[in-house]
Amino acid sequence: MTTHPTALYLHLPFCLRKCAYCDFASAALEDAGGMPAARRYLEALFIEVDCRAMSDEFYGAPVRTVYLGGGTPTILPPDWTAELLTRLRHRFPLEPDAEITIEANPGTVDEDTIAALLSAGVNRLSLGVQSFSDEVLQTLGRVHSSGEAREAISAARAAGCANLNLDLMFGIPGQSVEQWKDTLRHTLDAEPEHISLYALSVEPGTPLSCSISAGDLPATDDDLAADMYEAAQEVLARAGYEHYEISNFARAGSQCRHNRIYWADEEYLGLGASAHSFRGQIRWNNNADPGVYTEWIGRGRLPVARAEALSVSERVGEMLMLTLRRAEGVSSDEIAARCGLSPEEVFSEEVERLCQGGMLLAEDGILRIPPEKWLVSNEVLRRFVR
Ligand code: SF4
Numbered sequence: 001m002t003t004h005p006t007a008l009y010l011h012l013p014f015c016l017r018k019c020a021y022c023d024f025a026s027a028a029l030e031d032a033g034g035m036p037a038a039r040r041y042l043e044a045l046f047i048e049v050d051c052r053a054m055s056d057e058f059y060g061a062p063v064r065t066v067y068l069g070g071g072t073p074t075i076l077p078p079d080w081t082a083e084l085l086t087r088l089r090h091r092f093p094l095e096p097d098a099e100i101t102i103e104a105n106p107g108t109v110d111e112d113t114i115a116a117l118l119s120a121g122v123n124r125l126s127l128g129v130q131s132f133s134d135e136v137l138q139t140l141g142r143v144h145s146s147g148e149a150r151e152a153i154s155a156a157r158a159a160g161c162a163n164l165n166l167d168l169m170f171g172i173p174g175q176s177v178e179q180w181k182d183t184l185r186h187t188l189d190a191e192p193e194h195i196s197l198y199a200l201s202v203e204p205g206t207p208l209s210c211s212i213s214a215g216d217l218p219a220t221d222d223d224l225a226a227d228m229y230e231a232a233q234e235v236l237a238r239a240g241y242e243h244y245e246i247s248n249f250a251r252a253g254s255q256c257r258h259n260r261i262y263w264a265d266e267e268y269l270g271l272g273a274s275a276h277s278f279r280g281q282i283r284w285n286n287n288a289d290p291g292v293y294t295e296w297i298g299r300g301r302l303p304v305a306r307a308e309a310l311s312v313s314e315r316v317g318e319m320l321m322l323t324l325r326r327a328e329g330v331s332s333d334e335i336a337a338r339c340g341l342s343p344e345e346v347f348s349e350e351v352e353r354l355c356q357g358g359m360l361l362a363e364d365g366i367l368r369i370p371p372e373k374w375l376v377s378n379e380v381l382r383r384f385v386r
Pocket residue numbers: 014015017018019022023024026070071072105128
């Protein structure tokens with residue numbers, strides 16, 4: 001029995017169809033065997049929930065947050081989600097004020113669906129809007145239109161959702177700064193509690209990458225993407241959103257508690273295909289293929305594909321890479337207390353060089369990336385890979 005709290009991530013990997021840029025662990029539902037295969041997957045997920053809840057590491061662990069991610073969790077019937085949450089409640093002590101998020105995509109939710117999810121216990125909805133430009137949505141190969149995005153937002157509010165995140169993407173081939181500013185304007189009109197924005201990363205082998213290689217789409221433009229990020233920083237700050245993490249903005253009191261657990265380098269349990277976990281200096285991940293995941297569980301085997309114990313220097317590096325994403329940065333003493341060595345002991349040269357170059361600030365024992373360098377934060381974070 002442990003009293004050490006945890007955060008749960010559950011992966012629901014099915015989508016209506018694959019988006020042109022997507023290399024996440026997800027599959028078009030029809031290609032993966034349709035609803036019968038999704039149901040078999042869910043039954044396997046129930047078994048993994050049971051096994052982990054009874055394990056020495058997690059038995060009795062209070063759960064502070066639950067995140068249902070994907071994929072598109074909302075293409076499954078809401079009563080399946082309710083079943084899953086009931087299962088979790090029976091197996092883990094969910095804290096009474098646990099944050100329970102579900103990812104949803106426009107075109108897969110209406111007011112009734114969202115109302116059913118809220119009454120099942122979901123209290124935060126993360127909507128994959130990406131853009132309010134139909135042209136941009138088409139480039140991304142999204143299944144929804146900007147009109148459907150607006151409908152989904154209205155449906156969420158009408159159903160009583162009081163904690164709404166909108167996911168946006170920028171730096172998309174052919175996207176203009178004006179189109180991006182227009183998306184920001186529509187986003188502010190929706191008054192979400194939280195906004196996440198990500199620069200498009202073109203992954204090899206995706207249809208989008210092939211279209212760029214074939215000359216059917218222009219390549220991404222880093223300078224333009226930088227202008228878009230800066231425009232978002234300015235517009236969202238003016239509208240009262242706190243830029244609390246490189247890619248995330250929130251109204252006061254609405255920061256994502258689940259993701260803050262990751263960025264604080266605290267422990268979490270991932271369940272389902274491809275899900276990652278971290279507990280007691282060990283990290284592991286499950287097999288990414290939903291069919292293989294289901295089959296392994298069916299054979300009485302844990303679905304773990306890889307597990308590794310981290311060395312002290314890897315722990316320090318990983319903690320830096322996560323905590324430096326936050327506006328507040330991290331205290332060197334905290335890293336030393338949790339990992340056994342301080343950043344200055346493991347990465348003395350890197351820390352010194354980054355501070356001299358203005359990429360990192362070290363003040364009163366706190367390390368942080370100055371906001372004007374967040375756009376190029378990868379330059380800082382990759383120095384701590386061991
Ligand atoms: S909805 Fe998300 S997970 Fe599904 S295909 Fe599109 S980008 Fe990938």
